[in-house]
Amino acid sequence: MANSREHEAWLQELEAASRVKQRTFMDGIAGKLKRPRVTEAPAHPYRGAPDFWREMEWDEEERVQRFTDNFKSVGGHVVRLAGMEEASRFIADKAQEMSAHYILRQQESELDALGLEAALPEAQVSVWNSDPDTDWKARAAEADFGVVLADYAVAYTGSITVLSAAGKGRTVSLLPTVLMAIIPVERLRTRLGEVLTGFDQAEREQLPAGIHFISGPSRSADIENDLTIGVHGPGIVYAILVG
Numbered sequence: 674m675a676n677s678r679e680h681e682a683w684l685q686e687l688e689a690a691s692r693v694k695q696r697t698f699m700d701g702i703a704g705k706l707k708r709p710r711v712t713e714a715p716a717h718p719y720r721g722a723p724d725f726w727r728e729m730e731w732d733e734e735e736r737v738q739r740f741t742d743n744f745k746s747v748g749g750h751v752v753r754l755a756g757m758e759e760a761s762r763f764i765a766d767k768a769q770e771m772s773a774h775y776i777l778r779q780q781e782s783e784l785d786a787l788g789l790e791a792a793l794p795e796a797q798v799s800v801w802n803s804d805p806d807t808d809w810k811a812r813a814a815e816a817d818f819g820v821v822l823a824d825y826a827v828a829y830t831g832s833i834t835v836l837s838a839a840g841k842g843r844t845v846s847l848l849p850t851v852l853m854a855i856i857p858v859e860r861l862r863t864r865l866g867e868v869l870t871g872f873d874q875a876e877r878e879q880l881p882a883g884i885h886f887i888s889g890p891s892r893s894a895d896i897e898n899d900l901t902i903g904v905h906g907p908g909i910v911y912a913i914l915v916g
Contacts, residue, residue, distance in 0.1 A: 722866055731863045736828040737914060740861060743831025744912050747889035753914040757786040757855075760913050764820065764853050765792040767911070773817035777801060777849060780840030781822045784855070789820070801842045810844050819849030819907065823856040825868045826912070830888065833912060834868055837883035846885060852907040854887065858916035 703710035731739060741751040754760050764787065768776060776798045778784050789798045799816075801809055813819065821841070825834040833854050837843045846852055862868055872880060891906030 726864070727866070729863060731828060733858065733861075736861045736863055737858065740826060740828040740831055740912070740914075743828070744889060747831065748892070748910075749831070749889035750909070750911045751914065752911065753858075756915060757783075760855055760915055761787040761789060761792050763913065764789065764818070767851075767853075768793055768796060768818060771817070771851065773851070775799070775812075775816050776818040776820060777813055777816040777845055778820035779822060779842075779845050783822050783857075784820060787820070801845050802840055809842055810848070813842065813844035813848040816845075816849035818851045818853055819845045819847075820853045821846045821855070823854050823860060823912075826856045826861045827865045827868060828861060828863050830865050830886075832865065833887040835885045835887060836881040837885070838881060843883050843885060846887060847906050849907055851909045851911070852887070853911050853913060855913045855915055858914055861914070 699710050737753065741753075744751050752763060754763060764776075767773070774796050776789060776793065776796055778787075778789065778798070778800055780800050780802055799807075799812060801813075821835050823833045824836045826832065827834070833856065835841070835843075835846050835854070846854070872884065887910065890908050890910045893901050893905055
């Protein structure tokens with residue numbers, strides 16, 4: 674019992690000494706800044722984004738332009754096309770230009786309209802998770818092109834949002850050498866909060882297995898800040914705005 678009290682008293686002494694050191698340290702910083710040290714937590718009149726930010730909304734053309742500028746600024750490519758037929762032609766032309774032999778796409782009904790199998794008869798076009806006996810992660814790693822349908826895109830940050838599901842494996846957007854992300858213009862939002870709010874309001878059981886934000890090609894830098902493209906993901910990313 675005595676040892677327990679001694680141990681408790683020792684801990685209290687350590688805490689008191691620590692608090693003295695903390696005050697001395699903070700007082701020293703305040704003195705160098707020539708202002709009194711803040712000792713009470715500041716008031717926060719609101720939580721989350723301020724009203725002016727929540728109310729900010731760009732029209733469609735400005736969203737397209739801002740997204741394009743931001744996505745290109747980090748090395749991505751952006752094209753705007755009228756519909757899926759033009760998107761199919763664009764992907765086929767790029768596949769021929771880059772000698773792409775293996776294309777992997779999500780299992781999405783909207784992507785069926787691309788008709789890539791007919792557009793690229795000389796290449797192998799596979800649909801994610803269409804065969805239960807196939808190692809789809811390995812196939813994604815071998816793919817020249819990955820083709821995905823964006824669930825959302827954000828103009829202010831130049832980001833594409835892709836959700837994971839049974840027919841929408843995350844590796845389709847992460848492992849191929851080139852990523853082709855098709856973005857219906859009506860899915861393009863102004864602010865990131867417009868996308869995140871929906872996830873925040875969803876019940877836990879309704880959240881997707883993965884939520885991925887793509888802002889241009891993969892970029893990595895070492896301790897000397899030498900930039901390398903394409904180490905941890907596609908080195909070439911096309912955002913195809915459709916509509």
